[in-house]
Amino acid sequence: MNNCNPSWEHYKRYCLPVAALKLSLDISKVSFEASDFEALKTQADDALIKMQALEKGAVANPDENRQVGHYWLRNPDLAPDEAVREQIVSALERIAACVRAIHEGAKRGAHGPFENLLVIGIGGSALGPQFVSKALQRPGEDPMQAFFFDNTDPDGMDQTLAQLRGQLGKTLAIVISKSGGTKETRNGMLEAKRAYETAGLSFAHHAVAITSEGSRLHRVACEDGWLEIFPMWDWVGGRTSELSAVGLLPAALQGIDIEAMLKGAKDCDEVTRQMDAQHNPAAWLAMMWHHCGQGKGDKAMVVLPYKDRLELFSRYLQQLVMESLGKSKDLDGTLVEQGIAVYGNKGSTDQHAYIQQLRDGRNDFFATFIEVLRDRDGASMELEPGVTSGDFLNGFFLGTRQALHENHRDSITLTIESVSARTVGILIALYERAVGLYASMIHINAYHQPGVEAGKLAAGQVIEWQVRILELLETHPNQPFDIEAMDAALGGHQVHETLYKICQHLAANPARRIRRMEGASHFEAEFSSVA
């Protein structure tokens, strides 16, 4: 056949099929010149060399003096020493044994074999388990159903507990905190504990911890005699912990084939360790992120999987990408204010929400389409002669991709056969690697998160002030204080606005017994403790 079709030639050149993973990565709808590609490839090749050192155990997170070991989780033979290898293998064995004992009913709740799991965690200890749970659930068939406490919202916890009403005696709580000191998770644990106790159940007999050895959570779980404690290690970051016990235990309990998930990640690691960027899909991703955003994240990454099961993948990537790449300084300490914003839910649903802006409005994004070839288990009905609902899904994906391309909006397409434990493992590993490579290309540390402390410290201060305010008001029952009087009584120099916000919150919750009395103006309101 002759090569008379330039767009077909372009597609074939810039669509990378990866037989070992049964996926393909298509960058033909990103506008670049062949010379751009070559320049990006040179940078990516360099990043691949640095990644090699990291995988061998170099301290890739210099600020925290930590190794970066999530790649070892799916191939323990790569661990830098035998002790680490042994830790990984023995944790996997313990997970398998625990899951077996629970599924067989040898380990069980007070009211029978465990049917539900309540995962208590936040951030890296929730997003991965949530993504995987939804991606691989089989409603009505899974041995256990997963519920989550992923915040410190009291009403949110009440709603989840209402869904579990009468079932806590068959519900396993899994408390996940790497540091063992995350307040939201501690709060969720205490609220859950109280719910179990209110139901006449021992929390310890229904609880498992996943945490670092010696953490506060570890101590509590030891002292109270919880069912099990699984390890976390300082060489695994929260956002890359899905393939440690954090993700594997909940997944296996739900009935997911975690060996296939690990194997998928391992196989993907092998492919993306390929030192020639030309054949490496993770390198292609990193190169396109760099090209689209000019190495500064100038365009947001809109993630559009055309498959309901993958709806939470963009939330998972929000953390993986934004927490890894959103850094103020580069590795030399130069101010760079890096990052890539990530958002999206699923197609074709999102077409009906904001494709209008993507096609016609600000050209401030690049799309990543995730195409899943398999429609469903079993055959589909024909809605029109020869056409199924899955054909429409495919048609909307292709049509949208084309409509964006025509209007010079860039898109990447990642194609997988189906959503399975294996492909979920592949997706996780592929993006972990791409993030690492991109970080290397822009010369930042992808493995720390120095910016999260400020908010936590300020929050701690708010809690301290609240304690002092309550003390003041309660030692002066019925005595009204406006904000300025309150500040003076507390010794002055408090931020008035914060005092006001704390009082406003307390007064809105009747059980706190703090009354608000309106003043001459809204902000001259007075607050008092009701005796």
Next chain:
Amino acid sequence: MNNCNPSWEHYKRYCLPVAALKLSLDISKVSFEASDFEALKTQADDALIKMQALEKGAVANPDENRQVGHYWLRNPDLAPDEAVREQIVSALERIAACVRAIHEGAKRGAHGPFENLLVIGIGGSALGPQFVSKALQRPGEDPMQAFFFDNTDPDGMDQTLAQLRGQLGKTLAIVISKSGGTKETRNGMLEAKRAYETAGLSFAHHAVAITSEGSRLHRVACEDGWLEIFPMWDWVGGRTSELSAVGLLPAALQGIDIEAMLKGAKDCDEVTRQMDAQHNPAAWLAMMWHHCGQGKGDKAMVVLPYKDRLELFSRYLQQLVMESLGKSKDLDGTLVEQGIAVYGNKGSTDQHAYIQQLRDGRNDFFATFIEVLRDRDGASMELEPGVTSGDFLNGFFLGTRQALHENHRDSITLTIESVSARTVGILIALYERAVGLYASMIHINAYHQPGVEAGKLAAGQVIEWQVRILELLETHPNQPFDIEAMDAALGGHQVHETLYKICQHLAANPARRIRRMEGASHFEAEFSSVA
């Protein structure tokens, strides 16, 4: 008291309490000068005048020659003529009667009173109902529980149907499509119909339609004798239809007080009709969007409600804001490529996902915090002396707001008492108004969506090609075609890549009986129909 505290004075000046709505809007953490505020106010005052004309029935959507009437839905007395007023009032009465009949069991399914609703819709016909359902659910107490088909993903529909296994005889299907021709919704309806029939049930006896009179869906529902048909009108856009039958019927069936929701929206409309922008919270929002993004959407709107119930609000706003504002041309036809990107989930959860980037990384966003003062129904346990989980939620909100502010990241804070039917109505109306005002400030049509057609047309073409490919392959059973041969057989001039993508999808679904045979290279694969 003396005014010795400049930050407190600044806060009081730029925090707008709205007593009638029990909310406040705080823009004190956006950096602007008093002179900026005055200039913005002048623009907003002008937008308020234009909004007045729109509410009186001017054709505010000139491209489609349509009135914009969503404000009449909650105050029918404002409708421009008696016929429209009467339509709104009678629809409300019919909704109330239908809901009563269903809750009392007078209208019931084949297997008993209706316990579930399956809402089939997409975009404007799903996002509002989903947001409201989650925001106001009371697990275990609601008279009916809501499920959704919001896509044409066959596997997604299978998962929802699995959750409803054995319960379809007590499940009311509500099919929502304004045009009555949306393919995803038509597909969902046909898939649902088949599931009912497979269960030995009449779909028509379990189905309600919400659609425009005379639409295809309207005809089907009439001919098949569905339980009810509720109206949609061309003067209500999909993305502002939550307070029409589209949102009200599912909400009322779930047990939500829709009168309170309507009253909240009506009261908010009255407040935000205030012609002096100085006292108008919707105007303040529009002014800040304009200021933060320099009137061009240069910064994304990150929506962070500190309340699990409001988790879907950002998705609702994604549509409302991005579909309304993401426009290529302004009202004079000048190319402007406008828009504001919207993303976010909930706090404090998102702090653990991407606050790192927000605080340290790219300063390409402004945050909107939504603070909910009421923690939960009933009292909370103390986790530390005097401190509850709600106090921590409040502390994390305040701490994060401060940490962003310290690093010169702008944020708006909207404070409401609690999440209730009334406040949900207020939130919807407030943002509808803010979007309309902002659109007016930047001189665009907020009420059309010309950019969504291109993708739909291209999708239709893909479906046509697929039909032709299947015809070709099936009339030549067992004869392999590579893509170039296929193109030639189809008369040439097809886009090879599209042919390839269609074949790849068909071959991945065994029931289609299309086989892929690998060729010399990946893209030289041949496809044939299995006889």
